[in-house]
Amino acid sequence: MKNLKSLIDTLGASKVSEICGVSVRAVYKWRTSNSLPRTEYTGETNYAERLAQASNYAVTADDIKQFSNPANFS
Numbered sequence: 001m002k003n004l005k006s007l008i009d010t011l012g013a014s015k016v017s018e019i020c021g022v023s024v025r026a027v028y029k030w031r032t033s034n035s036l037p038r039t040e041y042t043g044e045t046n047y048a049e050r051l052a053q054a055s056n057y058a059v060t061a062d063d064i065k066q067f068s069n070p071a072n073f074s
Contacts, residue, residue: 001055001058001059001067002067003034003067003068004030004031004034004035004036004064004067004068005031005034007051007055007059007064008027008030008031009031010055011051011054011055013027013028013031015054016051016054019050019051019053019054020045020047020050020051030068033070034068035068035069035070036048036064036065036068036069040065040068041065041069046061048061048062048064048065048068049061051064052064
């Protein structure tokens, strides 16, 4: 997977929302922006690790943080 959008599409928004304990609306916001919330990068949440586990580590938490970090977008 190369971006957060494809990861969410693969896992399904409902499943991602359940795994991360957020609303489906929040997941669609992440999907639209192709980025995780700021809290993921300040250590307040661990969504990337939860998503990595849900994908059976087809992608690592570090990879998820890297490709979904808005600071990396040009």
